[in-house]
Amino acid sequence: MGIKLHEVTWYSKLAAILFFIVALPAFTFFLGREYERSIQLISDSESLNEHAVDVQNSATTTKRAH
Secondary structure (H helix, E strand, O other): OOOOOOOOOHHHHHHHHHHHHHHHHHHHHHHHHHHHHHHHHHHHHHHHHHHHHHHHHHHHHHHHHO
16 A cells, blocks of 8 residues: 555545635634734824824923913
């Protein structure tokens, strides 16, 4: 009983089915979730930076008013 590398077997079909039905969707879901998390972090940091600039500008304006 030798290994036949050019023959499609039932377990290679099963492996392909499991890959396309289970592994690939799970991996792409994980990738999409991480992408959304990174976009959210970038958005949060940009809004924090804008808020910090607004606070700094209002502090500068307040100092000049006195």
